[in-house]
Structure formats: C-alpha cells, structure tokens
Amino acid sequence: MQTHAGFLSHPSRVLVTGFAAVILLGVFLLMLPISSASGQPTGFLTALFTATSATCVTGLVVVDTGTYWSTFGHVVIISLIQVGGLGFMTMAVLFWLLMGRRVTLRERLLIQESLNVIDLSGLIRLAKKVLLLTLIIELVVALLLTLRFIPDFGYPTGIWYSLFHAISGFNNAGFDLMGGFRSLTGYVEDPIINFAISIDIILGGIGFTVMADLLQYRKRQRLSLHTKLALLVTAALLLVGTLVIFLLEFHNTLQPLSWSGKLWASWFQSVVPRTAGFNSLDLTALRPATLFFMVILMFIGASPGSTGGGIKTTTFALPGLAVFSLARGKEDAELFGRRIPKEQVYKGLAIILLAVSWVVLATLILDVVEKADFLRILFEVVSALATVGSTAGLTPTLSDTGRIVIIITMFLGRVGPLTVAYALSTRQRRKQQFRYAEERIIIG
Amino acid sequence: MQTHAGFLSHPSRVLVTGFAAVILLGVFLLMLPISSASGQPTGFLTALFTATSATCVTGLVVVDTGTYWSTFGHVVIISLIQVGGLGFMTMAVLFWLLMGRRVTLRERLLIQESLNVIDLSGLIRLAKKVLLLTLIIELVVALLLTLRFIPDFGYPTGIWYSLFHAISGFNNAGFDLMGGFRSLTGYVEDPIINFAISIDIILGGIGFTVMADLLQYRKRQRLSLHTKLALLVTAALLLVGTLVIFLLEFHNTLQPLSWSGKLWASWFQSVVPRTAGFNSLDLTALRPATLFFMVILMFIGASPGSTGGGIKTTTFALPGLAVFSLARGKEDAELFGRRIPKEQVYKGLAIILLAVSWVVLATLILDVVEKADFLRILFEVVSALATVGSTAGLTPTLSDTGRIVIIITMFLGRVGPLTVAYALSTRQRRKQQFRYAEERIIIG
Ligand SMILES: [K+]
Ligand SMILES: [K+]
Numbered sequence: 077m078q079t080h081a082g083f084l085s086h087p088s089r090v091l092v093t094g095f096a097a098v099i100l101l102g103v104f105l106l107m108l109p110i111s112s113a114s115g116q117p118t119g120f121l122t123a124l125f126t127a128t129s130a131t132c133v134t135g136l137v138v139v140d141t142g143t144y145w146s147t148f149g150h151v152v153i154i155s156l157i158q159v160g161g162l163g164f165m166t167m168a169v170l171f172w173l174l175m176g177r178r179v180t181l182r183e184r185l186l187i188q189e190s191l192n193v194i195d196l197s198g199l200i201r202l203a204k205k206v207l208l209l210t211l212i213i214e215l216v217v218a219l220l221l222t223l224r225f226i227p228d229f230g231y232p233t234g235i236w237y238s239l240f241h242a243i244s245g246f247n248n249a250g251f252d253l254m255g256g257f258r259s260l261t262g263y264v265e266d267p268i269i270n271f272a273i274s275i276d277i278i279l280g281g282i283g284f285t286v287m288a289d290l291l292q293y294r295k296r297q298r299l300s301l302h303t304k305l306a307l308l309v310t311a312a313l314l315l316v317g318t319l320v321i322f323l324l325e326f327h328n329t330l331q332p333l334s335w336s337g338k339l340w341a342s343w344f345q346s347v348v349p350r351t352a353g354f355n356s357l358d359l360t361a362l363r364p365a366t367l368f369f370m371v372i373l374m375f376i377g378a379s380p381g382s383t384g385g386g387i388k389t390t391t392f393a394l395p396g397l398a399v400f401s402l403a404r405g406k407e408d409a410e411l412f413g414r415r416i417p418k419e420q421v422y423k424g425l426a427i428i429l430l431a432v433s434w435v436v437l438a439t440l441i442l443d444v445v446e447k448a449d450f451l452r453i454l455f456e457v458v459s460a461l462a463t464v465g466s467t468a469g470l471t472p473t474l475s476d477t478g479r480i481v482i483i484i485t486m487f488l489g490r491v492g493p494l495t496v497a498y499a500l501s502t503r504q505r506r507k508q509q510f511r512y513a514e515e516r517i518i519i520g
Numbered sequence: 521m522q523t524h525a526g527f528l529s530h531p532s533r534v535l536v537t538g539f540a541a542v543i544l545l546g547v548f549l550l551m552l553p554i555s556s557a558s559g560q561p562t563g564f565l566t567a568l569f570t571a572t573s574a575t576c577v578t579g580l581v582v583v584d585t586g587t588y589w590s591t592f593g594h595v596v597i598i599s600l601i602q603v604g605g606l607g608f609m610t611m612a613v614l615f616w617l618l619m620g621r622r623v624t625l626r627e628r629l630l631i632q633e634s635l636n637v638i639d640l641s642g643l644i645r646l647a648k649k650v651l652l653l654t655l656i657i658e659l660v661v662a663l664l665l666t667l668r669f670i671p672d673f674g675y676p677t678g679i680w681y682s683l684f685h686a687i688s689g690f691n692n693a694g695f696d697l698m699g700g701f702r703s704l705t706g707y708v709e710d711p712i713i714n715f716a717i718s719i720d721i722i723l724g725g726i727g728f729t730v731m732a733d734l735l736q737y738r739k740r741q742r743l744s745l746h747t748k749l750a751l752l753v754t755a756a757l758l759l760v761g762t763l764v765i766f767l768l769e770f771h772n773t774l775q776p777l778s779w780s781g782k783l784w785a786s787w788f789q790s791v792v793p794r795t796a797g798f799n800s801l802d803l804t805a806l807r808p809a810t811l812f813f814m815v816i817l818m819f820i821g822a823s824p825g826s827t828g829g830g831i832k833t834t835t836f837a838l839p840g841l842a843v844f845s846l847a848r849g850k851e852d853a854e855l856f857g858r859r860i861p862k863e864q865v866y867k868g869l870a871i872i873l874l875a876v877s878w879v880v881l882a883t884l885i886l887d888v889v890e891k892a893d894f895l896r897i898l899f900e901v902v903s904a905l906a907t908v909g910s911t912a913g914l915t916p917t918l919s920d921t922g923r924i925v926i927i928i929t930m931f932l933g934r935v936g937p938l939t940v941a942y943a944l945s946t947r948q949r950r951k952q953q954f955r956y957a958e959e960r961i962i963i964g
Contacts, residue, residue, distance in 0.1 A: 399870040
C-alpha cells in the first residue's frame with residue numbers, strides 16, 4: 077500500500093496499479109475449478125480476458141457467462157463489476173479534486189463549484205449520498221426486473237438474475253446470464269425489461285458529478301455548465317440514435333416486431349452504446365450502415381466520472397463547440413453563456429487523437445491476424461476501447477494474439493482517458509521559461 | 521464576370537462558381553458525340569461525373585477513360601485537369617494573400633514572409649516562375665515517359681500518352697489511357713515509369729509555396745516553417761507508407777514480383793495517396809489491412825496550395841503538435857523553434873472535423889444505397905473527398921444515387937478545405953463585444 081502522500085503525488089499510477097491488482101485477483105479466483113460450471117480449472121488467457129472485461133466493465137466475453145461459469149464464478153464477476161464500476165467513478169472524482177488542489181485557487185474553486193461542494197468533508201458527505209443513490213437505483217431496477225425474471229426463472233434464480241442484471245446494467249458492464257451469447261434478445265419487445273434496464277444504463281452513464289448536481293438542484297436552483305452539457309449531449313445522442321436505428325433497421329431486424337417492439341428495440345440499441353454492452357437485437361444481423369452508426373455512438377460513449385466509457389459526451393462536444401465559436405468570430409468555445417478554457421479544448425483533443433490512433437493501430441493488427449470482415453473488426457475494437465462490450469460476432473472466435481490485443485484495448489479504454497487528462501493537467505502548470513517567436517503555416 | 525472589387529469581397533464564392541462553370545463547360549463538351557470513341561452522345565450523369573472528376577483532379581471514373589472517350593474527349597479531359605489543377609493552385613495562393621490583406625499588418629507580413637515575397641508584384645513574378653517550373657517538370661517527365669511509351673505505342677500515340685500521363689500525374693489527377701481500368705498495373709516493375717510518375721506526383725503535391733521557397737533557398741539560406749513542416753510530413757508519410765505496404769503485401773500482391781519490383785510497387789502505392797489516383801498494383805486484390813492503411817494516407821493527402829487533395833500534410837500535423845506541446849507543459853504548439861498560433865490549430869481542427877463528418881455521412885448513405893463491402897465504400901468515399909481517385913472497385917458499379925453522392929463528395933473535397941479556412945479566417949476578426957465568464961467542464 078502506498079502512503080497518503082505517495083497517493084497524492086502519483087494518483088494515475090495508483091489508478092493503473094489498483095486496476096491491475098483487482099484484475100489479477102479476479103484471474104486467480106476465476107481460474108479455480110469452483111468458478112466454472114463444469115468444475116474444471118479455467119485457462120489463464122480466458123480468465124484474464126473475463127476478469128479484465130469485468131473490472132473494466134467492458135462486457136466482451138470469450139466464453140458464455142451464463143453457461144460457462146458457476147454461480148461462484150458469477151459472484152466473482154459481478155463483484156469485479158461493482159468494484160471496477162463504482163470504484164472507478166469514485167476515483168475519477170478524487171482525481172478531479174486532486175487536479176483542483178494542485179492548481180491555482182481560482183481553478184480549484186471552479187472545480188469545486190462544478191461539483192457543488194465547498195470542502196473535502198462536504199465532498200465526502202456528497203459521495204456517500206451518491207453511493208447510496210446508486211444502491212437505491214440498483215435495488216429499484218432489480219425489483220422491477222423481478223416482475224419478469226421471477227415468473228421466467230422461478231424463485232431464487234429470478235431474484236439473483238434481477239440483482240445481477242441491475243448491477244451489470246448500472247455499471248454499464250453488459251455481462252448477462254441468459255446463456256448462448258444471447259444477451260437480452262429474448263426480451264426485445266418486453267416493456268418492463270426495456271424500461272428498467274435502459275434507465276439503469278442511462279443513470280449509470282450520466283456520471284457522479286451530474287447526479288450530485290441534480291440532487292442539489294432544488295436547493296441551489298442552478299445547474300453547472302458540465303451538467304447542462306452532459307445532459308444535452310446525452311439526450312441528443314439518444315434521440316438521434318433511436319431515430320436513425322429505427323429508419324435503418326425498419327426493413328431488416330425490426331421487420332418481425334410490432335410497432336411498439338420496433339420502437340423499444342430502436343431505443344434500446346441507442347441506449348446501449350452509452351456504453352452498456354447489452355443488446356436486444358441480434359447485432360450480427362444488423363445492416364453495415366447500422367453497425368457503423370453504432371461504432372460512432374460507442375466511440376462517443378457515456379459522460380465523465382461515470383461507470384461508462386468512450387471518449388465521453390463532453391469531450392466529444394468540445395472540438396465542435398470550439399469550431400462553431402470560431403466560425404462565429406469568437407476566440408473561445410462558448411456554451412450557455414460561459415466560456416470553456418482553451419486548455420480544456422486541447423485536452424479533449426488529445427483524448428480524441430489518442431483514442432483514434434489506438435483504434436487505427438488495433439484495427440490494423442487485427443486485420444492482419446484475424447480472418448474477419450473489416451467492419452466487424454472495427455466494431456469490436458471500438459467496443460473494447462469504449463468498454464461497451466457489444467460484439468458483432470468476432471470476440472468468441474478470436475485467436476490468442478487477437479485476445480491479447482483486445483485485453484490491452486479494454487484496459488487502455490478504461491484507465492486511459494482519465495490518466496491522459498490527469499497527466500496533461502499536472503504537467504502544463506510548469507512555468508514556461510521563454511516563448512518562441514510565432515510563425516504561421518498554411519493549412520487546408 | 522465579377523469585378524475586381526467583387527472578387528475581393530467574395531473570393532470563396534468566386535472559387536465555387538468558377539469551378540462549377542468549368543465543370544459545366546466540360547459536361548457540355550463531353551456530351552457531344554465527337555467526344556466518345558463510339559461517336560454516340562454521352563449521358564448527362566456520366567459526363568457530369570467525368571467532368572467533375574477531371575476538374576477536381578480526382579480521377580474516379582465510371583467509364584474507362586482510354587477506351588470510352590475519343591482523342592477529342594481525351595483532350596477535353598486533360599484540359600479540364602490542367603485548368604482545375606494549376607488554376608486551383610494559383611487561386612489558393614491568391615486566397616492566402618487576400619487573407620493576409622484583410623488582417624493586421626503583422627499577420628500580413630508573416631504570410632508574405634512564408635511566401636518569401638515582398639509585395640504583390642513580387643508575388644506575380646514568383647508565380648510566373650512557379651508556373652514555368654511546372655511546365656518544365658511536366659515536359660521533362662513526359663520526355664522520360666517517351667522512353668517507354670514510344671516503344672510500346674509507336675510514334676504519335678506514344679508522345680501523346682507521355683504528355684497526357686505527365687500532366688495527369690503532376691496535377692494528381694489519376695486519369696490514364698491504358699484501358700480496362702488498368703491504370704499503371706502493366707508497369708508495376710518498370711523503373712522508368714515508377715520513377716518518372718512518382719517524382720511528377722510528389723512535386724505536384726508539395727505545393728506552390730514550398731516550391732517557391734525551395735527556388736529561393738540559395739538566395740535566402742533559410743526555409744519557412746511551413747516548408748519544413750510540409751517536407752517533413754511528406755517524407756515521413758512516404759517512408760512509413762512504403763515500409764507498411766511492403767510488409768502487409770509481401771505475401772499477397774507483391775508475391776509474384778522480383779525484389780526490386782516489390783520495392784517499386786510499395787513505393788509507388790505509398791506515393792499515390794498524395795493524392796494521385798494512379799495504381800500499379802491491383803487495388804481490389806489488396807488485403808483489408810492495406811486498404812485501410814491507404815484510406816488513412818489518402819485522408820491526409822498532399823500539401824496545401826498544391827494540385828493534390830486531402831486534409832493536407834500540415835493540417836494533419838497540427839493537432840498532434842498541439843497535444844505534444846501540451847504534454848510537455850507548453851501552452852502553444854511548437855516546431856523548429858517557432859510557435860504556431862492557436863487560431864491555426866483550431867482552423868485545422870475545423871477542417872479535420874468537417875472532413876470526418878462528411879466521410880461518416882457519405883459512407884452511411886452509400887452503405888444504405890449500395891450493395892457493397894463497408895471497407896470498399898469507405899475507401900471510395902475517402903478517395904473522392906481527398907480527390908485521390910483510386911478505386912477499390914466500387915465506382916464503376918455505382919447506382920445513380922451513389923454517383924451523385926460521389927460527385928458532391930469530389931466537389932466538396934476540392935473546394936471545401938480552402939473555403940472553410942478562408943471563411944474562418946475572415947469571420948474571426950470581428951471585434952468581440954464582451955467575453956463570457958469562464959467555466960470548466962469535465963472531460964475524459
Ligand atoms: K460495457
Ligand atoms: K487524384
């Protein structure tokens with residue numbers, strides 16, 4: 077264990093080490109014979125893949141979760157998910173506070189304002205509130221799910237399934253116990269499952285700070301810029317997503333469904349790239365256009381400081397806002413009557429660039445080592461990097477090299493963006509000794 | 521015709537109108553029976569596609585250039601190419617000068633410095649020099665080509681073919697007269713053709729200002745930041761491109777070739793995304809990984825103010841430079857001991873964002889209307905937008921809707937980036953009345 081001072085000086089190292097430690101513990105437990113349904117010990121690579129996928133709340137699996145693992149294995153997996161999901165969310169908030177503590181008083185105040193807390197003790201109180209809210213949401217969703225799962229699976233199993241999927245949903249993990257890699261396709265038209273799970277996913281993906289902000293709205297009567305932006309982008313993605321998927325799949329996978337079923341399925345498939353990893357339509361049957369559209373939604377992902385992944389809704393909005401402001405003759409990105417610091421725009425840009433670079437590199441490698449369609453490879457890489465865990469059918473057939481590429485991608489996707497944001501935030505405070513002369517280049 | 525004052529006040533409108541006018545004249549000429557080899561009149565959409573492709577120096581074709589058109593048709597096409605390529609290059613330089621004229625004296629001086637000219641008359645002298653150099657390069661390349669084409673095609677035809685391909689190469693147009701959509705695959709191991717055409721393409725794609733800068737190097741003993749950056753990125757892309765294509769295709773399309781043939785073919789295929797559109801390997805036989813790699817090279821494209829397309833080498837380097845500087849604790853993007861203005865980074869970002877958005881949109885539409893592999897669609901869209909004109913086999917089989925999408929993409933790809941850069945450059949000078957308060961959001 078590191079000391080408090082050690083933690084403060086290298087928080088991103090702690091994040092990476094902590095995640096790695098949790099994963100290795102998971103690997104150990106999952107390799108035990110007691111973890112598999114057959115009672116046989118599980119191979120290292122399969123255990124590593126599953127533990128990484130669970131801890132990073134990705135949800136990609138090389139063996140079917142429901143049938144391959146025992147109930148003990150399922151408990152290990154759902155524990156990894158809860159620790160990975162909630163732990164990360166809490167850690168992320170700590171990070172932003174630490175960033176705030178190292179920088180100028182003014183900036184620290186700004187960050188505290190956006191978190192709506194006055195001091196650290198206030199934050200801890202608030203964190204407790206949010207964690208409590210999290211557990212309440214998971215319980216309420218689980219209760220809703222019992223309405224369907226107890227009739228379908230009987231008494232103890234139905235309750236266990238309800239809990240498992242509520243936790244998996246809120247943490248945007250995407251692990252399911254339905255068997256045969258089926259995810260929630262059996263419930264494509266079911267209003268209860270669709271409603272409960274999609275609310276679960278959205279709340280899990282909206283982020284700690286937004287939840288805290290919303291919790292205090294009645295008292296403060298205002299929302300932070302961050303909350304407004306995150307809500308706006310999330311709502312826009314859900315709306316556009318539902319519409320586009322509805323139109324693209326109308327004559328394809330939606331064909332056999334009733335009108336309400338068509339709408340539920342479009343809605344659900346537009347929610348899951350936020351980055352839950354469940355699916356109620358057979359993703360392997362989607363049109364290429366729909367798969368590609370989902371790749372983009374997944375790449376954007378959820379909001380910062382949440383259980384979800386991706387480059388994040390707010391990061392996605394930044395370059396667009398900056399360009400839009402520039403076109404209107406403003407020097408800074410503006411929104412809702414506030415300026416966003418240039419340095420944040422650059423940071424967002426860095427995250428997007430690194431994400432794109434990794435997607436390109438991993439896709440190239442997999443293109444070489446796997447015999448598979450390009451779009452399916454792209455889908456799988458983005459799904460892993462954004463910790464979505466949806467699969468267009470490639471993951472279960474991966475070669476060993478391919479599995480290792482995806483394992484690294486899942487890990488980078490989970491700890492990467494935050495680490496990058498943090499690293500850039502501490503470094504750039506260094507006093508600049510001198511400035512070079514300016515010279516323009518020609519672009520476009 | 522617009523007046524001089526009109527031209528000065530709306531130059532980007534003139535660019536768009538001028539291009540459209542040249543294209544329409546081309547359509548009229550190509551529809552005439554005299555333009556086709558069969559002596560039959562050509563349909564509007566085919567003529568529009570060909571004229572747009574030639575004027576925008578894209579090179580995508582729906583009918584085979586060599587066999588479908590008559591020699592009169594070929595003359596029309598090569599004239600459209602020369603007007604579109606050189607005209608655009610000259611226009612681009614005028615644009616940057618105009619940008620300089622509208623802004624502060626200091627910035628104007630910076631631009632003039634990067635062009636190495638003191639006043640407008642100096643520029644016109646320099647422009648004449650560059651145009652002369654262009655014609656000399658085209659002639660020298662044509663002479664080199666006669667060494668192969670006269671033996672292969674006899675006297676008048678061999679000379680005509682040499683001229684046609686030299687002009688088509690320098691203007692990065694990619695039109696060829698070989699017949700059967702074969703491009704230069706018949707000369708894959710030929711050192712003369714490989715050498716002459718690749719030099720032709722590289723010089724055409726390096727840009728007016730770089731050429732001017734290099735012409736004056738002996739006198740001034742220094743190069744502008746722009747020239748250094750453009751040369752550096754171009755060299756890096758050529759080197760990495762050759763290496764990656766060599767490794768990826770070694771056991772595939774390079775298999776039957778000799779060692780020198782393998783190297784020539786890798787080199788040539790790494791030159792053409794700069795954005796010539798010729799090919800010496802059968803692109804439809806490339807591995808998916810290679811096709812995807814070429815998509816990235818094509819998207820980057822050539823240098824600004826050249827006959828080539830793409831987002832441009834310098835634009836591509838900007839976000840990376842900015843992020844790298846940020847990571848090293850510097851506020852501004854730096855290179856070779858110079859700072860690059862933030863506003864330019866934003867402008868580059870705008871160009872990249874708009875290009876990515878159009879690629880996504882056009883790919884989605886074509887995914888819906890065409891029955892074709894996703895990667896081939898992506899390849900074709902990027903090829904059209906970056907005015908490359910390489911085809912992975914899709915264009916000749918396009919539906920009418922698909923043709924229209926590609927026609928619009930070619931046009932946007934040619935006039936878009938410059939227009940965007942210009943529009944942002946004039947708008948952003950407006951005096952800002954007030955600034956909003958700053959508020960941070962959370963990213964990553
Ligand atoms: K997930
Ligand atoms: K071209």
